[in-house]
Amino acid sequence: TQLLEQSPQFLSIQEGENLTVYCNSSSVFSSLQWYRQEPGEGPVLLVTVVTGGEVKKLKRLTFQFGDARKDSSLHITAAQPGDTGLYLCAGLTGANNLFFGTGTRLTVIP
Amino acid sequence: DSGVTQTPKHLITATGQRVTLRCSPRSGDLSVYWYQQSLDQGLQFLIQYYNGEERAKGNILERFSAQQFPDLHSELNLSSLELGDSALYFCASSAYRTYTDTQYFGPGTRLTVL
Numbered sequence: 335t336q337l338l339e340q341s342p343q344f345l346s347i348q349e350g351e352n353l354t355v356y357c358n359s360s361s362v363f364s365s366l367q368w369y370r371q372e373p374g375e376g377p378v379l380l381v382t383v384v385t386g387g388e389v390k391k392l393k394r395l396t397f398q399f400g401d402a403r404k405d406s407s408l409h410i411t412a413a414q415p416g417d418t419g420l421y422l423c424a425g426l427t428g429a430n431n432l433f434f435g436t437g438t439r440l441t442v443i444p
Numbered sequence: 445d446s447g448v449t450q451t452p453k454h455l456i457t458a459t460g461q462r463v464t465l466r467c468s469p470r471s472g473d474l475s476v477y478w479y480q481q482s483l484d485q486g487l488q489f490l491i492q493y494y495n496g497e498e499r500a501k502g503n504i505l506e507r508f509s510a511q512q513f514p515d516l517h518s519e520l521n522l523s524s525l526e527l528g529d530s531a532l533y534f535c536a537s538s539a540y541r542t543y544t545d546t547q548y549f550g551p552g553t554r555l556t557v558l
Contacts, residue, residue, distance in 0.1 A: 376446065376534050376549025377487070422487060431477070431500050432547065434487040 337361070338423055338435035346441040347413055355408045355438045357423035363433075364426055366399055366406045371420040382426075413442045447471065448537050448550035456556045462523040465553045469516055469537030475499070476518040477538075477547060478510055482531040493518055494540055525557045 338359045347353055357366070365384040369377035381390050383399035383406060390397045394417075396409040406423055423435040447470035457463055469476050478490040480503075489502035493512035504510075507525075512518045522529060532554050536547040 374551070376448075376536070376552055378446075378549070379546055382546075431489050431492060431502065432479075433489065434479075436486050 338425055338433060340421075340423060340435040340438045342438060343436065344439050344441075346443065349414060349442055349444050350412050353410050353413055353440070355410075355421055355423075355440075356405070357407065357435050358405045359425060360404065361425065362403050364403075366403070367424045367426060367432070368397055368406070368408055369422045369424060369434075371422060377422055410440075413440075415442045415444050418442050446548040446550060448535060448548050450533075450535050450550040450553050452553060453551065454554050454556075456558065457525060458558055459525055459527060461525050461557075462521065463525065463555065465520040465522070465533050465535075465555075467518045467520070467535030467537075467550060469518070469535075470548055473537035473539050473548070474516065475538045475540035475545075476512055476516070477536040478504075478518070478520050479534040479536065479549075480531050481534060481552070482528075485531075487534070490520070522555070527557050530555055530557045 341356045365382055367382045368380045371377040381397045386401045386403045388399045394411045398407045418441050421438045424432040449468045451466045474495045477492045479487055481487040490504040491510050492500040496512050507523050510520045532552045534549050534552045536549045538545040538547045
């Protein structure tokens, strides 16, 4: 079973602060995705990283895929209350099946 | 709105009962996935169907089964329900023409087993 551990599990910060969420696994994935899930809704894809060492930026969000394709990080600059939610990393297998991480629940306080 | 619909939104039932959850994928998507999200296990992949055929199985219990119909909608059947089956059940769909096709998640069905 592929296991993806995320840290921290919970994060509460003030608006304007920076934060980093980590996703680690002992397994190698063909690609890795990050999702955000809000209460009462399904996860929404933020980004897919495919190449080891790849860095992708989405406005204030920066995603990095580890060189060995076993880990990833999500960095948010100048967090805003709208960033509040559950962040999930997910490793993608060749059959397009997702193995989700344990999740990081982020709260940004105005 | 992802374009994936799930019914019902909420379901409350008793232990030992059987329920059916329904999912309609986005228009044109051939692949349907089912996931279970619980507080202790997180979000787990259950099963995938592609164009009516089972494609992959994850952590799906023998008491659970699914199928995808010719019109591509899918149903997840849960039987002999136990308290531990209480969870959010999500359906996702993708075109599945390449392995990096985006999966679009529905709003989920919240199942409560009393």
